[in-house]
Amino acid sequence: xxxxxxxxxxxxxxxxxxxxxxxxxxxxxxxxxxxxxxxxxxxxxxxxxxxxxxxxxxxxxxxxxxxxxxxxxxxxxxxxxxxxxxxxxxxxxxxxxxxxxxxxxxxxxxxxxxx
Amino acid sequence: xxxxxxxxxxxxxxxxxxxxxxxxxxxxxxxxxxxxxxxxxxxxxxxxxxxxxxxxxxxxxxxxxxxxxxxxxxxxxxxxxxxxxxxxxxxxxxxxxxxxxxxxxxxxxxxxx
Numbered sequence: 001x002x003x004x005x006x007x008x009x010x011x012x013x014x015x016x017x018x019x020x021x022x023x024x025x026x027x028x029x030x031x032x033x034x035x036x037x038x039x040x041x042x043x044x045x046x047x048x049x050x051x052x053x054x055x056x057x058x059x060x061x062x063x064x065x066x067x068x069x070x071x072x073x074x075x076x077x078x079x080x081x082x083x084x085x086x087x088x089x090x091x092x093x094x095x096x097x098x099x100x101x102x103x104x105x106x107x108x109x110x111x112x113x114x115x
Numbered sequence: 116x117x118x119x120x121x122x123x124x125x126x127x128x129x130x131x132x133x134x135x136x137x138x139x140x141x142x143x144x145x146x147x148x149x150x151x152x153x154x155x156x157x158x159x160x161x162x163x164x165x166x167x168x169x170x171x172x173x174x175x176x177x178x179x180x181x182x183x184x185x186x187x188x189x190x191x192x193x194x195x196x197x198x199x200x201x202x203x204x205x206x207x208x209x210x211x212x213x214x215x216x217x218x219x220x221x222x223x224x225x226x227x228x
Binding site: 042044045046049089103105 | 222
């Protein structure tokens with residue numbers, strides 16, 4: 001079956017540090033890939049997505065590139081802020097031709113950014 | 116503003132009691148989903164529905180039931196058969212168009228008294 005593996009947290013960084021959160025996946029076919037962010041006590045918000053190999057998703061300074069050859073979708077940001085403190089989830093959709101139902105999530109990586 | 120509304124934000128259940136979590140969306144999305152979130156476990160799919168009056172079991176449907184009588188509404192009932200119901204429950208919706216993402220509500224935290 002499908003699976004998503006994220007680097008385990010928690011991750012603690014100083015403000016303006018470089019962020020990488022690793023994500024690798026196993027899937028049949030050609031899934032779409034997503035990063036979601038969850039702030040404390042809230043639901044998930046879509047951060048960025050990529051729908052085919054070599055696509056780069058980007059939003060709010062975050063980027064991730066869909067690497068089919070390494071089955072990876074690592075999240076990066078060049079300079080984190082305290083407001084980026086949250087839990088980040090990598091996810092894949094196994095029905096790219098029919099909508100994004102049946103999302104498979106990683107376990108999440110908690111990021112804390114200190115001033 | 117369009118969005119997904121979950122209520123209540125906090126809910127308490129007594130042993131042997133059924134409780135119902137509400138989820139309403141005004142995004143005109145065809146599909147709706149229920150997830151359970153436990154610490155360190157990520158999100159697990161309970162049920163989903165792609166059309167009114169139809170729904171399918173997800174990975175952890177045992178002890179839960181749903182209905183989809185209206186496009187906008189997808190309530191989840193946690194029955195007494197669910198022996199470990201304490202969790203954060205998230206509702207989501209999406210269009211059934213290629214690669215459209217799911218949109219999430221703010222969740223309901225269920226606890227056992």
